[in-house]
Amino acid sequence: MTVSTGPRASVELGQTARTLSRGPVGAVLLHAREGRTREAVLRVALAAGVEVRSSIAAADGRSFVDLAQQLRDAHPDVVIARVDRAKGDELATLVEAVRLGCAAQRPMPHLFVLGDARAAATLATRAAPIPGETFATDADAVAALRALRRRDDETPPPRAEETERAARNIASLAGTDTLVVDVGGMATSCVLARPAGEIVAVHAVPLGVGAGADRVVADGGIDRVRRWLPTPIDAPALLERVFNRARWPDAVPTSPGALALEMALAREAIARALLDGAAAGLDVTGMRAAPVVALGGRLAAFPRAAQSLIVAVDAVEPSGLATIIRERAGTYETVAVVAPLWPRRSAVIRLRHAGGETEQRVARGGFFLMPAKGRVGLTATGANLRGTVEAGGLGLLVDARGRPVDLPQRDAERIPTLARWHAAVSALPV
């Protein structure tokens, strides 16, 4: 029997071979009192696609041992801290809590310190024996976090880099801002690329329609998913389906109900990713305003293009004219153009295209497709909308539901509304 641990045991255990556990890299974020430092460190985590297991502020009121216990329970692969020059010591207590909580963990977590070089170096030194590294720029930290993920993980890496590359390419080719939305089994990415090559990325892990389905529900609540289902189902029955789906990562939806569930999960996963992006101070408004929205992953793999379209429109809520394209067999096909408007009373939309001219009156709450092909000139009377777009296979989707999209609370009103929206674009097999 070992009685007590001795002065050396808690902080000076021999290091073991550092292999990461399977699955996403788990991170704990340490930040100063100010919201902007939390945003900065969260931005790095979201850009790198690591799972944020806990976020602790220097002003946290809990006791030192409680903080250490939380860190131990989080079992992080990496602890990410951000320090300011003037307040270098602010995180010292949290780093001591990391030592107490995680020094005996196998493998030991890494401590990544960002911010002022001198303060970061001091903090990293204090963390011994936990290996500390400092980073001059956020980009260096993101690269190191991604390398950490790849080094030992045998599971396929999230499509973060692939998604960012696709976003850059499309933005460069289209010459305009492009949002790529990729929903996977365990990761949801929203990447805004500008023609000059600048990237704003959110890789929310583990949120998705497969192994991350249960986390979508745990983070947002089951009713956030249930509200998107166009058929009645009680919350307990839905929860069972979500949990089974989560433990069956490669499952294929064979029934329309299962497909509707995956569509609902995808909507909520994207919405959560955008919320995370907003919490990190990222340009979510710019994402919603992107003139091109490209869909990838499971979101693009729904059998009907209309299914990908309605999920993307409900979740992203484009704020301006947006061309929706989706990935099919390695290339992108244009699905439709979304025309969001919120007329004071009603508006008249006029389309000029090769086939002639089409005119349609739009009332508030309207949601329908206008068939169109090729290059289309669009004007609207009674709403601020004008442009020339390349219509996709489904034509033009007029979305006058307003922003944010408001769903009735009661099932008796919500389900017919959802059924009408789905029917308007033929999004569900009958």
Added chain:
Amino acid sequence: MAWRYARWTAEHALPIGVAERRDLGTRVRAGDVIGAGATAGNVVRLAGARRLGIAAADLARLLRVSVGSEVVRGTVLARTGRRFARTLSAPTDGRLMHLTADGDLYFAPAAARWIVRSTLDGEVVRSDDACVAVAGAAWGLSGLAAYGPDAVGELALGVDAPTDELQPSRLDVRLGGRILVGGARIAAEAITRAHACAIAGLVAGAAPAAGLRVVYGNAITAAGSATRDDSPTVLCLVGFGTAPLPREVFAPLAALAGSRAAIHASSARLFVFAPADAGDFAQDAPDLTLAGDYGAVRPLANGRATAGEARFASEVTAEALRCGGEVIPTANVMPFDAER
């Protein structure tokens, strides 16, 4: 293969504040205490090196008690000098929790005691502040997800057939301390009643996810949730909702009833301590398939053939199997012991 007689390793995470733990190589039995300690009360930070007038790095050398030790009020924690000595004493009864890089000490009174018990018969193969791992041979059955703390007790049957639901009416205090085997489902009422009757743990094909949330909180996920608090222990072997147990899984559970057993929550495993030749339990279990609406999981009957690419009601096209007149996507079929 669902059941396996093998040498397993079970890691038992220790909370902060460990006072005693078993040494490497010590033989233990399931249920033995392998770690004990105390949770901390109000933590105070004591100026150590600064008070003694020494460098922070020297404090560890001058400590009179080791970090982690429990001391009584007034105990000299560190002392320096000879004729004009400077000392640092314990302000209350409590424990020396941590030595900081600055040379300060965190000290806390003990608020409550905790113990961690082994879930395997075997020997300690790792012992440190964070974890005690025990390795030993046992009959083992890997489940899908476990909720609650580890549990140790005698295995007992709570249902007559693998397709039955464990009824709350079958649970009473006479079953206290046992690990009870349910069939296809354990409802939340049965879980809470079992806990009230001091039943050590429950094992079944599935439990309703909503019921688990009622018992363990809304933050739980399908991956399980190993806890240390006083809550029931539930091991789901197959899925969520309803999932009848295959005969190859249920028959050994019935045959091993009366044996000592343990649920290791963090790895979602059931260990049963019976001789290797206790029975012909190591049989291949049938594959499992997920229901079309994801609402249940069931064992797949034998006699299947590939059906090539099939188009389903959802309009999804996927590789499929034909089994008893039913076409199932290959992706929705998984071996019982697949890593998930």
